[in-house]
Amino acid sequence: MPESDEIERYSPNKIEPVWQQRWLDDRTYEIDNDDPRPKRYVLSMYPYPSGPAHIGHVRNYTFGDLLVRYHTMNGRGVLSPIGFDSFGLPAENAAIKSGEHPRTFTDARIEELSSSLRQIGAVYDWRRTVKSHDPSYIKWTQWIFKRFWEAGLAYRAQAPVNWCPGCQTVLANEQVVDGLCDRSGDVVERRDMEQWFYKITDYAQELLDEIETLDWPARVKVMQRNWIGRSQGVEFGLPIADADGEAATNTEPLAVYTTRPDTGFGMTFAVMSPEHPRVNELTTEAQAAVVTTFQAEVREMSEIDRLSVSGTADKRGVFTGSHVVNPFTGRSIPLYLADYVLITYGTGAIMAVPGQDQRDWDFATAHGIEIVRTVQPPADFDGEAYVGEGVAINSDWLDGLGVDEAKKKAADWLVDQSLGEGKINFRLRDWLLSRQRFWGCPIPIIYCDECGIVAVPDEDLPVVAPDDLEFRPTGESPLNYHQGFLNVSCPVCGADARRETDTMDTFVDSAWYFLRFTDPWNDDAPFTHKSVEEFLPVDQYIGGVEHAILHLLYARFFTKSLADLGVAPKNFREPFRKLFTQGMVRKGGVKMSKSVGNTESPEAIVANHGADALRLAILQLKPPAEDVDWEDFQIDGCERFLNRVWRLASVQTDFVKNVRAGELSAQDVAIESATHVLIDRVTNEYERWAYNTAVAGFMEFTNSLYKYVQTSEGPHGPTLDFAVDTLLALMAPAVPHITAELVERRTGANVHLNSWPVADPAKLVVDKVTMIVQVNGKVRDRLEVAADITPEAAEAAALGSAAAQKYLDGAPKKVIVRAPKLVNLVA
């Protein structure tokens, strides 16, 4: 089909802004709470507004937008909101550098990101936009904090915390990666500070149990399970030994936690964490000096130094001079201090069993402590500590039992002896939410010398940071210097008091934003039971796998807590029914390429090639779940393809004279059938996130239509129109502008409001198929046969194939028939 002057050229720059404006003006994607259509809630993760969209954003929001449009065409009322996770350090750092207020800085970045999203054709109900830093949102984040505080789910405590010297703030455990700050990369220090926590550990068991019910990627579920880290064991007391090595009755036993009570007879020493509160009490005078020195050494050590020896045999520790009694053997065993025992887990002290634990083995070897095996290793075992299955040995009344049986018997014995009780421990810690930063949601608390910790009354919310702040490069929050903010009178007694200057971790903001979207206009409540019931849970949540732990766990915790507090409906336990995690976009590999992607930003690509071509290229590149290399991004083929579609679907010119009417020829029937097959295929591929192959389907079909219109016979008008109109409808969720424009020109209709095509099952069946004939599993011939051929006829046809007979020496020994696809002749 040669280019024709009569066909207006495809100019995305002309049509795309027009349609983007129309979707806004027509309020196509706005949804009211009482919308009668069946509801769908499609949500892409709350973005941090860092300025114009980068390619990772474009990928994420293209996937979401495709679904919003697809479900809308399927007659659903789709809630497609957008918001901005607009608190955070970058704005604050920019303020320190330029003196510009973080609010003006942030608002500008939000405007840029919003504009990029509109430019790629993503559609939202913009009326529902939520921003973390908006006072109307701050108010409810603070209100929720207060409800948590009243319920004991928020508390203030002195605790060893992770301090990032670069960010000048404390970090949650989750934000420390390999001892480094996950944002700045600084080495994290330990500090003891008074801080606010959310009691997420109250929900550890439910958070763990309900993972099972979620339609989430398996690896995300595994990561959450690992993070929560449930372990079942026994907590029991080791009596302190007196001078004779007997259990002292006047001293509290040392509590330890173990998951392997069955190995108790192999306990040849015990270890306390250097931070354990009973270290002083249990250290003898002779050992006091070395113990104090060791404690100081450990305290000085950063997390990374402490971890750097992990897995090595260098188990550092000192003897306390004291002994405890192994209740299993009745023997007195030495009590040590070692930095491999963590104060934050279990009781902060352990029974050490070198025979069955490699860490204890290493420590015992380094300090000359006796090692007793209590589980028989296999004959060929050549390791050190043996942690596998086996029969108990050297264990008196446990001898001969398997690990599980012995565990149970030993645990029961400890309970019977009133020494201990069964205990479940979690790795999960409470969520440290205080941040010593300015650009975050203020914690609505007042400290009064008379009344203590007092919450800001609800009617005084929100507490918002003042505008006239002075930003200094000291790293300290400017709130600490602002007398107007700092000084306040106590809401209870009226005495002079001062405000909390810490703000909340920004993960608090994103832990409930999806709820606010259901009723963002509400001034009397963060949302209502009704609004939650109307839209939640989110039917499809879309985001990066980097949020697999932090954000998703916090949002689940908030949901459960809010439900239990009666703020949300009681039975609303999980916010995100279905989760899709798209792969990351990697950039900056060494690979060089001529493709445009290397040098152009998404905005430049839109300007040069159009948003539809950009979207299509992203969809085609790779399966959505996989990581992509930016270098592999290729737009030329997609742009060429859209031009082909444009020419094909534009009011026909060059081949209009060839169009036939009347009876259908064989090739018309084939095209009609292929159209129905395409409907079936693409619908299925959209449902299962196979966007890359859906794009291939569009291209294949378009290629076959090009051949069709160029045959000497010419295309059949109604058949061609049906094929093209269907193609445009199927492509509409992926490339919304070009399809909207072409459909309007062709039929006057709005493709995005049209209903989704439905395949006619009768037209999906073809009457002739290619049957392959194999000899010994190798393809030797292809035969055209009727689709409903009988197995007998298929076998006969295969035996009649001359091409196959060449490889047969007489009659085949065996014939496998899978009519009508294949016949395998086994010689």
Next chain:
RNA sequence: GCCCGGGUGGCGGAAUGGCAGACGCGGCGGAUUCAAAAUCCGCUGUCCGAAAGGGCGUGUGGGUUCGAAUCCCACCCCGGGCACCA
């Protein structure tokens, strides 16, 4: 170390027990053009062969099966997660 993914042409990938390499990129050739761009059509895993045709081929080695990229076992490599959690 443990737990997940993954390894297929020059490149991104398709095929989840039945024609390996769909679709796109890149490359080659043809049509159109004064010429070029654009466009349209065709070819393009590899080896042998003039061709017809055939051999080989989905990280490596074994196995199951009439038939394996696909299932099983062992190993190698790449990516991610967890990692002193008692």
